[in-house]
Amino acid sequence: MTTPPPAPPATESSAPADEGWAAPTAHGPLDATVEVPGSKSLTNRLLVLAALADGPGTLRGALRSRDADLMIAGLRALGVEVVEGSTPSELHVTPGPLRGPVDVDCGLAGTVMRFLPPVAALADGTVRFDGDEGARVRPMGPVLAALAALDVPVEAPDGRLPTTLPFTIRGRGHVRGGSVDVDASASSQFVSGLLLAAARYDQGLTVRHVGRTLPSMPHIEMTVEVLREVGVVVDDSRPAIWRVEPGPVAARDVQVEPDLSNAAPFLAAALVAGGTVRVTGWPAATTQPGAMVPELLESMGATASLDGDVLSVTGTGEVRGVDVDLHAAGELAPTIAALAALADSPSRLRGIAHLRGHETDRLAALATEITRLGGQAEETRDGLVITPRPLHGALFRTYHDHRMATSAAVIGLRVPGVGVENVGTTAKTLPGFAGMWERMLAGSGAATR
Ligand SMILES: O=C(O)C1=C[C@@H](OP(=O)(O)O)[C@@H](O)[C@H](O)C1
Numbered sequence: 001m002t003t004p005p006p007a008p009p010a011t012e013s014s015a016p017a018d019e020g021w022a023a024p025t026a027h028g029p030l031d032a033t034v035e036v037p038g039s040k041s042l043t044n045r046l047l048v049l050a051a052l053a054d055g056p057g058t059l060r061g062a063l064r065s066r067d068a069d070l071m072i073a074g075l076r077a078l079g080v081e082v083v084e085g086s087t088p089s090e091l092h093v094t095p096g097p098l099r100g101p102v103d104v105d106c107g108l109a110g111t112v113m114r115f116l117p118p119v120a121a122l123a124d125g126t127v128r129f130d131g132d133e134g135a136r137v138r139p140m141g142p143v144l145a146a147l148a149a150l151d152v153p154v155e156a157p158d159g160r161l162p163t164t165l166p167f168t169i170r171g172r173g174h175v176r177g178g179s180v181d182v183d184a185s186a187s188s189q190f191v192s193g194l195l196l197a198a199a200r201y202d203q204g205l206t207v208r209h210v211g212r213t214l215p216s217m218p219h220i221e222m223t224v225e226v227l228r229e230v231g232v233v234v235d236d237s238r239p240a241i242w243r244v245e246p247g248p249v250a251a252r253d254v255q256v257e258p259d260l261s262n263a264a265p266f267l268a269a270a271l272v273a274g275g276t277v278r279v280t281g282w283p284a285a286t287t288q289p290g291a292m293v294p295e296l297l298e299s300m301g302a303t304a305s306l307d308g309d310v311l312s313v314t315g316t317g318e319v320r321g322v323d324v325d326l327h328a329a330g331e332l333a334p335t336i337a338a339l340a341a342l343a344d345s346p347s348r349l350r351g352i353a354h355l356r357g358h359e360t361d362r363l364a365a366l367a368t369e370i371t372r373l374g375g376q377a378e379e380t381r382d383g384l385v386i387t388p389r390p391l392h393g394a395l396f397r398t399y400h401d402h403r404m405a406t407s408a409a410v411i412g413l414r415v416p417g418v419g420v421e422n423v424g425t426t427a428k429t430l431p432g433f434a435g436m437w438e439r440m441l442a443g444s445g446a447a448t449r
């Protein structure tokens with residue numbers, strides 16, 4: 001696991017203005033409406049299911065970002081046709097025989113590195129997986145061990161059973177399936193990846209989670225839901241056991257929901273700056289963990305309301321500390337941590353030990369960077385304790401983590417002189433973030449630097 005460098009002494013002065021993206025400070029209440037692009041989690045699930053389907057299908061409102069484009073490239077390499085329609089977010093997917101030898105670049109995308117190996121197991125030929133340097137420390141062992149237990153040949157470069165990237169899967173054109181145990185305490189994506197491909201395994205698949213904790217349940221529920229929507233029979237009636245029956249995956253034409261986790265920093269801005277931020281296209285019902293955003297922001301002092309498909313969050317500029325378990329929605333932790341650093345009372349974020357295996361060790365990274373700005377943030381066994389202190393500007397390091405960058409932007413609304421290192425890293429799931437953020441402020445007449 002990569003460890004962020006130690007924080008500089010607390011007396012270090014503000015970053016020079018030319019270091020990183022100068023996060024705009026808000027000098028007045030916000031009044032903005034934001035449209036966020038499609039959900040990463042839904043886009044990459046729906047792409048996989050379209051690739052395994054019984055005919056051509058279409059995704060509308062799909063996310064186009066680094067993670068989504070890596071999924072598209074991986075599927076294309078495996079023999080699936082993915083072509084853009086009238087806009088980049090309209091994707092026409094035509095399944096083809098899956099085959100190797102091919103290389104799949106996972107970048108830093110958990111969904112690519114965990115969802116494609118169970119698909120590659122169905123290919124005829126060798127599929128080599130690798131990714132960014134930071135991806136080579138993200139946990140992979142349990143999902144690869146599960147495939148090996150199903151007699152899928154999986155090899156590290158040294159010939160052993162791999163626990164991280166890079167690795168090779170020698171697909172034989174089919175997978176027996178049956179039943180497998182997996183410890184998904186480090187990532188729910190191990191379960192989701194196996195379930196997504198399972199209907200195409202000869203005997204289907206029963207997956208049993210055997211670890212002590214299971215993070216991100218909404219994401220597993222999302223997997224079950226999208227499988228059922230394409231006619232796959234899934235039994236999730238027993239705790240921590242999922243049974244997927246073998247059978248066809250129906251092709252369809254599907255609209256992707258906006259990414260509610262990426263809406264979180266924009267909505268959080270209303271809490272910090274005061275005023276109202278609205279997000280359009282908010283679904284009435286969803287399995288996205290971002291559904292928790294309104295409730296979480298309310299617990300920190302906002303008011304939230306849904307009018308049709310527009311979610312509005314209004315704040316006064318005062319932020320209350322919280323004690324919150326984010327086990328189900330770890331993706332939201334960086335935004336909540338940023339708010340906690342600006343709150344008027346201490347916060348405790350619990351249930352998120354697994355964030356140590358995300359894009360970076362997010363607990364260490366958040367504690368280090370909040371401390372760098374003069375704040376007080378300590379790692380606990382399974383989370384963070386953040387005690388508000390007066391903050392000052394500095395360069396906020398982002399460790400190639402899109403959500404570190406968006407957190408820094410939230411803090412920068414209140415703290416002049418926050419520079420965001422490599423704000424372009426937000427392209428992992430939200431290309432154009434900096435421009436969207438600046439427009440939110442400029443449109444409200446609230447931005448200065
Ligand atoms: O299945 C998914 O789409 C995701 C599951 C979660 O992973 P973990 O369970 O590894 O936290 C989440 O954090 C990630 O951003 C997306």
Ligand SMILES: C=C(OP(=O)(O)O)C(=O)O
Pocket residue numbers: 108109110111330331358359403429
């Ligand atoms: C953990 C995340 O991503 P990934 O899908 O790469 O695991 C995230 O987006 O917060």
